[in-house]
Amino acid sequence: LQVDLWQPSSPFHIVEGTVTDVRVPENTTRSLLPYLQQANIQYTILISDLQKAVENQTGLRSYRNRRSLSGYNYEVYHSLEEIQDWMHHLNRTYSDLVHMFSVGKSYEGRPLYVLKLGKRSRPYKKAVWIDCGIHAREWIGPAFCQWFVKEALQTYQTDPAMRKMLTQLYFYIMPVFNVDGYHFSWTNDRFWRKTRSKNTRFHCHGVDANRNWKVKWCDEGASFHPCDDTYCGPFPESEPEVKAVAHFLRRHRKQIKAYLSFHAYAQMLLYPYSYKYETIPNFSCVESAAYNAVNALQSAYGIRYRYGPASSTLYVSSGSSMDWAYKNGIPYAFAFELRDTGHFGFLLPETLIKPTCTETMLAVKNITLHLLKKCH
Numbered sequence: 001l002q003v004d005l006w007q008p009s010s011p012f013h014i015v016e017g018t019v020t021d022v023r024v025p026e027n028t029t030r031s032l033l034p035y036l037q038q039a040n041i042q043y044t045i046l047i048s049d050l051q052k053a054v055e056n057q058t059g060l061r062s063y064r065n066r067r068s069l070s071g072y073n074y075e076v077y078h079s080l081e082e083i084q085d086w087m088h089h090l091n092r093t094y095s096d097l098v099h100m101f102s103v104g105k106s107y108e109g110r111p112l113y114v115l116k117l118g119k120r121s122r123p124y125k126k127a128v129w130i131d132c133g134i135h136a137r138e139w140i141g142p143a144f145c146q147w148f149v150k151e152a153l154q155t156y157q158t159d160p161a162m163r164k165m166l167t168q169l170y171f172y173i174m175p176v177f178n179v180d181g182y183h184f185s186w187t188n189d190r191f192w193r194k195t196r197s198k199n200t201r202f203h204c205h206g207v208d209a210n211r212n213w214k215v216k217w218c219d220e221g222a223s224f225h226p227c228d229d230t231y232c233g234p235f236p237e238s239e240p241e242v243k244a245v246a247h248f249l250r251r252h253r254k255q256i257k258a259y260l261s262f263h264a265y266a267q268m269l270l271y272p273y274s275y276k277y278e279t280i281p282n283f284s285c286v287e288s289a290a291y292n293a294v295n296a297l298q299s300a301y302g303i304r305y306r307y308g309p310a311s312s313t314l315y316v317s318s319g320s321s322m323d324w325a326y327k328n329g330i331p332y333a334f335a336f337e338l339r340d341t342g343h344f345g346f347l348l349p350e351t352l353i354k355p356t357c358t359e360t361m362l363a364v365k366n367i368t369l370h371l372l373k374k375c376h
């Protein structure tokens with residue numbers, strides 16, 4: 001049976017008593033459902049016609065005028081080209097607060113753009129790194145990165161907290177980390193997860209960009225097989241995207257105090273470690289930041305997030321960007337798993353972009369302001 005595992009990401013994590021979300025081709029359901037009944041496994045059909053759900057999200061695009069950037073719509077999903085046009089536009093329009101640069105090139109030769117956001121108020125400032133879209137199909141991630149930038153630019157004059165953040169810190173924001181995969185999820189396969197690098201021995205593409213980092217690389221929760229969704233790659237930083245970002249973070253490790261990575265879905269706020277069950281040295285500071293962030297998030301719409309070390313809250317996984325950032329001296333490293341908990345899965349409707357981003361914004365501001373206060 002060819003199934004695409006949505007939650008958890010790897011079959012190793014399927015244990016008794018946990019819920020598993022899978023996507024199956026239409027013709028497979030006829031053999032799968034009797035099999036589940038025989039095995040006495042309870043199941044619920046969440047989305048009965050996935051093809052239709054996909055088409056509803058990406059099909060009828062052309063009628064909206066999505067080219068005009070003054071009226072850029074933050075409540076729809078945008079293609080890579082649109083996101084990059086938007087970044088260029090901001091770079092020209094807000095030259096006092098925004099500086100756009102590239103940290104390298106992807107496997108297919110696309111630029112890896114980052115926006116540096118903040119007031120050039122003093123020569124040396126601490127910084128926060130934010131990336132979205134490490135996994136291609138998690139579209140709500142890039143939508144949040146754009147939302148964050150919009151909020152920063154629109155409320156900078158009126159909101160004292162935002163003004164403080166942009167005056168005292170720089171934000172490095174990478175709206176689409178896995179540019180090739182994201183583009184592919186728009187053009188070929190909506191549920192593509194990995195990068196798009198070619199494997200010579202197998203006819204499989206891509207590496208899991210969140211298993212490719214040099215921290216306990218290809219241990220538990222990662223796969224050595226190139227066709228698997230959690231393939232760790234031939235060696236650490238084999239993916240040009242991972243290598244470029246790692247290089248940038250290493251160069252700025254003294255400046256960057258927080259690393260935030262946005263994923264979907266599970267409604268969780270995770271911190272290290274991912275690869276082992278062990279308490280981090282600055283646990284109390286990180287844990288209180290997470291606790292307050294989750295409470296701030298819940299205050300908007302009552303959406304509850306679980307929080308804690310990734311290994312015990314979600315599952316053990318090795319070679320993740322969050323663990324790597326923490327190991328490389330960034331004291332606050334977090335991974336968000338945004339909405340929802342499986343009802344829509346990776347197909348979070350566009351009507352939920354605004355509430356999801358609004359509540360997440362509260363959490364991010366909370367973490368950032370926590371950072372500006374000294375925690376002992």
